[in-house]
Amino acid sequence: MVSDRALRAGVAVVALAGVAVAGYLTYVHYQPEALICTAGGGCETVQDSSYAELLGIPVALLGLLAYVAVLTLVAWDSELARTLAAAIALSAVGFAVYLITLQAFVIDAWCVWCLVNDLVIVPLLAVLTVWRVRRTSA
Amino acid sequence: MPPKPRKPPPRKQSGNRNLLIAAGAAAAVVLVLVGASLLLRGGDSSGGGGGSGGVTGIEEAATLLDAIPQDRAVLGAPKAKVTLIQFEDLQCPICRRYQAEGFPGVVESYVRPGKVKLRMVGMAFIGPDSEKALLYTLAAGEQGKLWQFQDALYANQGEENSGWVTDALLEKIATGLGLDWAKLKKDADSAVTLQQANSMADEANQKQIQGTPAFYVQVGDQQPYQVNPSSFDPSAFASILDDALSS
Numbered sequence: 001m002v003s004d005r006a007l008r009a010g011v012a013v014v015a016l017a018g019v020a021v022a023g024y025l026t027y028v029h030y031q032p033e034a035l036i037c038t039a040g041g042g043c044e045t046v047q048d049s050s051y052a053e054l055l056g057i058p059v060a061l062l063g064l065l066a067y068v069a070v071l072t073l074v075a076w077d078s079e080l081a082r083t084l085a086a087a088i089a090l091s092a093v094g095f096a097v098y099l100i101t102l103q104a105f106v107i108d109a110w111c112v113w114c115l116v117n118d119l120v121i122v123p124l125l126a127v128l129t130v131w132r133v134r135r136t137s138a
Numbered sequence: 139m140p141p142k143p144r145k146p147p148p149r150k151q152s153g154n155r156n157l158l159i160a161a162g163a164a165a166a167v168v169l170v171l172v173g174a175s176l177l178l179r180g181g182d183s184s185g186g187g188g189g190s191g192g193v194t195g196i197e198e199a200a201t202l203l204d205a206i207p208q209d210r211a212v213l214g215a216p217k218a219k220v221t222l223i224q225f226e227d228l229q230c231p232i233c234r235r236y237q238a239e240g241f242p243g244v245v246e247s248y249v250r251p252g253k254v255k256l257r258m259v260g261m262a263f264i265g266p267d268s269e270k271a272l273l274y275t276l277a278a279g280e281q282g283k284l285w286q287f288q289d290a291l292y293a294n295q296g297e298e299n300s301g302w303v304t305d306a307l308l309e310k311i312a313t314g315l316g317l318d319w320a321k322l323k324k325d326a327d328s329a330v331t332l333q334q335a336n337s338m339a340d341e342a343n344q345k346q347i348q349g350t351p352a353f354y355v356q357v358g359d360q361q362p363y364q365v366n367p368s369s370f371d372p373s374a375f376a377s378i379l380d381d382a383l384s385s
Binding site: 031037038079082086088089094098130133134135 | 350
């Protein structure tokens with residue numbers, strides 16, 4: 001049986017990983033020379049696409065803010081904080097599915113770092129935060 | 139008989155209720171975000187060179203590199219003390235950006251005066267178009283114009299893995315640069331060229347190059363070291379190369 005302390009630490013670690021990846025993508029958005037091409041390509045195509053921003057705000061920056069919010073909520077650690085963290089993580093899962101769909105069928109290119117975030121970090125965060133909420137005491 | 143104590147509500151119900159609240163909030167947020175993304179997006183700033191049919195950049199490539207000695211993948215005076223090694227994939231749009239923004243300044247300020255020579259290490263990890271582009275670029279080296287061919291290819295770079303490296307494009311570039319197209323095709327298919335490409339791949343693997351462009355500097359016969367220019371502005375390369383020249 002995994003302790004809540006371990007789950008809380010897990011959420012913090014995953015959120016920190018998310019901060020690192022989203023932080024890098026945000027930096028790259030504003031400093032395009034920082035980007036490198038990796039196997040399979042696609043990074044610049046995705047980063048330059050019109051879907052990379054929402055109302056002028058880079059999607060990567062939104063992700064970064066979400067991860068920072070989760071870290072703050074983990075530090076706060078109340079029943080409400082856990083619920084909010086799960087809400088953020090589940091929102092991220094939904095939006096990640098949308099972004100992956102865009103890359104596959106609309107933009108027709110893949111951004112490796114975006115996929116790391118959408119396929120690994122976000123789902124992991126959702127699992128851990130939901131798990132904590134289900135263990136919430138009355 | 140004392141009344142039976144009431145059991146407290148089970149934990150699970152509270153947790154499940156909170157989960158429903160979280161899921162509901164998440165659904166609402168996702169709807170808003172997706173809606174905003176679809177309805178309010180601007181236009182694409184897509185990359186990609188080569189227009190429909192025509193090729194571009196031939197004259198520029200010829201002018202930029204005119205009268206600079208080259209020996210296959212090495213550009214510049216053979217006795218230049220410092221070598222700037224460029225790991226690149228000809229399909230990489232970031233490499234194209236370097237080619238457009240940084241490469242001309244490096245050539246004019248350091249290669250043409252004989253201070254620095256460039257060595258290209260071609261990689262083909264983005265996709266099949268990368269392999270074809272690399273083999274033809276290496277083949278152009280057999281006719282003494284690898285660097286002109288590489289520069290012109292970048293100027294006509296298309297969308298990654300879109301099949302943009304066509305025979306028609308390659309022939310137009312070759313013809314524009316005064317290359318023998320039949321010889322170029324033959325050399326691109328040769329074992330020698332393939333061996334060159336494989337050696338470059340081995341070198342990239344040895345250095346664990348994960349992405350392009352990547353830059354190394356070698357002073358004389360010393361071990362090359364990796365450098366990370368802060369931008370593709372020529373001034374960023376100037377500080378790196380000046381350091382190497384003064385060492």
